Amino acid sequence: MASPFLSNCTISFSSSLKYSTLPRLFPSVSFSSIRFKSTPRRILTVRSKIREIFMPALSSTMTEGKIVSWVKSEGDLLSKGESVVVVESDKADMDVETFYDGILAAIVVGEGETAPVGAAIGILAETEDEIAEAKAKAASKSGASTRSAPPPAPAADSTPAPPKSTPAYAAPTVTEGPRKTVATPYAKKLAKQHKVDIESLVGTGPYGRITPEDIEAAAGILPSKTNVGPVVVAEVKPAAPTKATSDSSAPSSIPPPVPGSTVVPFTTMQAAVSKNMVESISVPTFRVGYPVTTDALDALYEKVKPKGVTMTALLAKAAAMALVQHPVVNSSCKDGKSFSYNSNINIAIAVAINGGLITPVLQDADKLDLYLLSQKWKELVEKARAKQLQPQEYNSGTFTLSNLGMFGVDRFDAILPPGQGAIMAVGASKPTVVADADGFFSVKNKMLVNVTADHRIIYGADLAAFLQTFSKIVENPESLTL
Amino acid sequence: MHSICSQATAVPRSNFAFDSHAPALPTSKPINLRFCGLRKEAFGFSGLTHSCSSRVRFTSRGHSKRISASAENNGTPPKSFDYDLIIIGAGVGGHGAALHAVEKGLKTAIIEGDVVGGTCVNRGCVPSKALLAVSGKMRELQSEHHMKALGLQVSAAGYDRQGVADHANNLASKIRSNLTNSMKALGVDILTGFGTVVGPQKVKYGKVGFPDNIVTAKDIIIATGSVPFVPKGIEVDGKTVITSDHALKLESVPDWIAIVGSGYIGLEFSDVYTALGSEVTFIEALDQLMPGFDPEIGKLAQRVLINPRKIDYHTGVFATKITPAKDGKPVTIELIDAKTKEPKDTLEVDAALIATGRAPFTNGLGLENINVETQRGFVPVDERMRVIDANGNLVPHLYCIGDANGKMMLAHAASAQGISVVEQVTGRDHVLNHLSIPAACFTHPEISMVGLTEPQAREKAEKEGFEVSVAKTSFKANTKALAENEGEGIAKLIYRPDNGEILGVHIFGLHAADLIHEASNAIALGTRIQDIKFAVHAHPTLSEVLDELFKSAKVKATALSHVPVSEPVAV
16 A cells, blocks of 8 residues: 555656657557558548547557647648657556658647547648548548547537527727727637637627637537626636537527526535425426324414423424325335335424425334423424534435425425325314204314325325325324323 | 746746856746745744844844945945844745844844735735635536545535635735734834845935935845736736736636746736636646756646646747736737747637746835845845845945845745845844755645756756666555545655765646645755655545655665664663
């Protein structure tokens, strides 16, 4: 483990040896003859002068290499022995030099991209006449290449006519006479990367300059992140051009930002909520509502309130007791092929917490008595406020309870969190006139509960039966205190 | 030639005056630099007691034989002096000299017209380190890839500009008060006002509107430092066209800033600005960015610090005219070709930072009173920092250290020069080896160096007829660097294979500025590779990068090893 023994990873070479140990790019003469055989229609003299630059094997264990930087640019004259490209292997960065004189006609694998050992990373033309042909070859190379990084060429092809996409609202300042194009450093970098012609763009930045956003718009890429005031999210490598090029129609569906709007990035908690909500769309859910009379429960609540019992604890306990009798409502569908019956009944309860939402979990709510449950709940809420909940205290729920009754909401619809079978939305309990079987009117407190469930495992009858049980427990709540 | 220098630098780096056998290196690599490692603010309070006891000894200490009173033109020097040593300028150089003088038992005063701490503490290295600390953390937090590789999740990182600016300012005030207190505690008199040399061993100081005070001292050190150098044609308004003095206050973070000069100052600010979201354009008069660095290190640094960031550059051009933003127009920068002087381009940016080096602050020092002529503002000195007058003679009892002499414009070099002077005036001859003074650039990752660059070493080798070898190690092989997921970087050793002498060490990588000292100490102490390679490094630490570097050097078997000084002791 001691690093001094990792000496095989160390690059240390005497500089006098430097040039002789540098990897050479063009392995053998046989290359041109192979090319010739495979393309017999071509004339030998032309064909042999366009050479591919290969990803060299810099170490015995190297299977692929990353292009750190091209020392030369397209169109540069190369002479034998000059460094052309810097390649990062699994061990070190090394300059790679050319064996031939010529012109670097095309770069097939751009900076920051990787290619397997032996793959063409650039094309070398012997004379200027062959550059066009070499470029065509490069395009075919990059199109066919299997490397993970996207070929840059198609990006240019599929780019919709850029100028028209520039929004008109940012009026450039007064221009006197012919103005030259001004582009910011990052805009130029992006333009080169995405092969966008800067000259064809109209800048929307200050003084009419071309900004990175202009280039991204022209290249059909979603701005990866938005800068807001001093909140800076810089240094974003244009992450996935793959995606951008494959669905270049996507950006048009994003409405342009309303001028003057502020964009505030999600906090971690908000990002988690967002992710969960989007995931929930993949689950086929349905809802069943049920009115529950709560006079008895309210009376009980008045009695146990001095002992520190909250309505939340009462409802959680009631739900847990109902779940004992209907295990399917406490189950979940993990893979779309089976029921996962949970051995514990863990009631997650949604809590709004400054700017976020979290669901502390009352574990084994069916087994703990009401008072313990209330105490436990109090602790959980305190922890949640202090952001000290442990993961298993908020993600181990098997059934969720969401109560907006205290705000006077009479009914609402909850979204099923991923990984659970059902969620119960509880509205406010309010006096309602009811007629009984004999036609007598009376006023009872009624509360509407609405359960959202995963229909792959829980069917309408299951929910109806569960709600009936729940309703009975609430209407005869003495059992809650046992 | 001067105008060429002035774009990139005001200072030719290599007119070091070191050991007289070594021929002076050609003044080839200019460098624009100003950065520092602050000496520890105090030597501890042991110095205080020491100074009390030794002040008595002062009277008995004989005058050095080298000093012969030679003051024909301004009366005779005073027979008794107010002070043993007066230092003009309380920057890091003056401070270092003062502390050492007290330790040596000298009655010392320091004259400061502005604030204690000088450029380094108030407008240089210290506040810039605060900004760079912020930029380093921002970079880490923003690097999603890096965070993910460590298994961390961080939501959008942001910053509060004023908070960052306050951090820099608070740090400067804290270090300033530490510096002031350390001198007061040791009994250094701090005299307020601008100091002027009025004659041999005589200085006046005073604030504007107050009567001047005259004080005498046996020896005087000029340590007045430097100010940002602004080439002509550039109009600095402090808002959109700024120098490092303004930039360190971080009053704004422009969307796009041009940085004129790609030396240390420019490079460090590019690190700060890009981390805070700006885009940067470098303007460099020389043909390549980062002149003054070892070319290989510069190339790698460019690949890591420039290319992947939102930075572009124009090299081989001068900014002949820079106009601040006004009347709804952006900052305009006119560029001409450095060689042909043809107009080349006009840039329009939101702000421009002038980082073209620093000019010595020596006006009004009264040097004419003692027949000293500055050279481009620098006070001419010999290798012992003794001031040379217009006729080429040494001025007795007068020394100049730090940026004002231009030998090596680094805060810690100034301090080392000050200590060297104090050694001399207390009777011990001392010549500072400038080749052992390390330098660092606090980008992310950092760059550090000591001694010669590879081309300098090869040139010297050719002249003196010895062989030069180079060894390199990568941070990629270092456990600690990989644990931090910061494997980018190399260390490079330039050495003589025949005798194992270290000629230069250059490091680019995580904490390079802290790693260089093993090499600089080895150079300072004359330690050879064949000896230092047996030194043990804790594992796993970044210092193993240097360990491997020394071990990978191929020193000829005939090179002599040090005979162990003492017998091995069993423990």
